[in-house]
Amino acid sequence: MQKLLIILGLLALAAGLFWPxxxxxxxxxLPGDVHIHRDGSDFFFPITTGLLVSVVLSLLIWLFRR
Structure with a gap:
């Protein structure tokens, strides 16, 4: 658990440094993300982005468990 928290902290630090x-x-x-503009409201549902993040995180977790 300690290794995981340290790695997540370093990843968050790197993301903050490289944010620009x-x-x-x-x-x-991405194509497949739903973004609807209407009068006075805005709706965004990142379907494709969520799937992509899920696959990448699943692969990383699988690799770290080996």
Whole structure:
């Protein structure tokens, strides 16, 4: 558990340091993400982004458990 928390902390630190470059990646604006603009409201549901994040995290967890 300690290793996992340290790794997650380092990943969060790296994401914070590299945020200006990471913000340019079209994450959250992938094909399949639902974004609806209507009068006075805005709805966003990142289906494809959520699936992609889920697959990547599942692979990383699987690799760390080996």
């Amino acid at each position: 470059w990471l913000a340019r990646i079209p994450f959250g604006r």
